[in-house]
Amino acid sequence: MTPPACPAKPSAGDRIAVVSPSAGLPGLFPRPYELGLERLRKEYGLEPVEYPATRTMDSTPRERADDLHAAFADPDIKAVVASIGGDDQITVLPLLDRELIRANPKPFFGMSDNTNLLAYLYNTGIVGYYGASVMVELGRPGAMHPQTAESLRAALLTTGAYELKPAEHWTDVHRDWADPATFDGEPETRPGTGWTWLNAGRVVEGRSWGGCLDIVGGLLMADREISHDLSVYEGGVLFLETSEELPSGEEVFRTLRAMGERGLLQRFSALLMGRPKAWSFEHPNSPEEAARYAADQREAVLRATRAYTPGITIVFDVDFGHTDPQLVIPYGGTVRVDGPARRITVTY
Known part of the structure; x- marks a missing residue:
């Protein structure tokens, strides 16, 4: 390709x-x-x-x-x-x-x-x-x-190249668009917590692929727009995040397991996991509940990667997707994940 x-x-x-x-x-x-x-x-x-x-x-x-x-x-x-x-x-x-x-x-x-x-x-x-x-x-x-x-x-x-940086302050709580008072000021945010690195002893540079895990699961089920020639993903950087539907840790694991059984998950050399959105209007989690949700999701990711691609470089809580701020990730472009330096650079 x-x-x-x-x-x-x-x-x-x-x-x-x-x-x-x-x-x-x-x-x-x-x-x-x-x-x-x-x-x-x-x-x-x-x-x-x-x-x-x-x-x-x-x-x-x-x-x-x-x-x-x-x-x-x-x-x-x-x-x-x-x-x-x-x-x-x-x-x-x-x-x-x-x-x-x-x-x-x-x-x-x-x-x-x-x-x-x-x-x-x-x-x-x-x-x-x-x-x-x-x-x-x-x-x-x-x-x-x-x-x-x-x-x-x-x-x-x-x-050109652009270095992503951890959020200095962030939120995953959104207010009601139907309420005019929502637009009177900015959302409340909390201090950033940085990124968490795993297996960070190397530098990975490759083409990016992924997106919202819920939607990737749908593409898997429909057998649509995921190449049967898995070599096109070889050495790439997978980036995934979850939506306001707040899929459970078990759902996250099952989707990653399906990717592993297809042989897709193993093709990537690094995984960027977006900071989980842990609050929605349907599930207005407390900070403690949100922390448990995020921990469950991280453990689900670790279960799947230990089973199918042990040793993959993983960065958790990267600020893209359904949380705020949202860093733009090129899709099919070059992403460099520098584990020793703890840096992520994308090419726009």
Whole structure:
């Protein structure tokens, strides 16, 4: 497999597509969406262009695929950004025109359910970017987290190496978008706890693959966008994180076990585990409950890696995915995990 190419980045004044490949939640919660669009204009100098299904709840997979085709095919559009995630983007994948997208490569930014499209782009030969949805990170109440804003600026507008840094302060608690008071100030955060390294005696540099573990599990079950030629993942850097659905430690273990039984898990030389989101509106865990949840997830990861890939370099609590701040991870790009120096460098 030819290594994916990095599409050219937009410049100030360029038009970028804003699409909803999963769910048209901007139609239900316009405030964080409009705030995100405003920041794209004022803080990043870009002109967002909305597509027909972007604010449409219950749009069909065909309508969402049409929006993606239009965004990639338009030569005036220089990047594509997801409004938010959802839960059925896997139904859009069979409707996509791979040759059209391959012929019109553009940077795509999204996370969570957008793991589907990022895995698709990986197999299409295009580097994508895991992170930075319009409603969540760009539409954060009060202000963007400074580490999110800096990482997104580097990934969206520049090329080259970028060193990830542990969060100085973070949160996984989100307030109700339907409550206007939510937008009166920034979320409360707590001091950062750093990253935890395991088997850190070497340097690993390779292409990245992964995303939201819930969605990776769906791709495994559907046998979709995971190459049968597992050599394409050899020596790569796997990055995984879990969503607001708060999968149990046992669920995490079973998905990793399935990856191991397929022979996929063993192909990677390093694993970056995102800081677990341990709070949701359905499960408003106390700090003690959240700590137990995170510990259970870590033990599940260790059980699976001990069984299938002992010795793999692991970094826990890396700040990407469903917690805040959110560092952008290239999908199919180069990631360098320097164990002795305790440094993670990505190439945007």
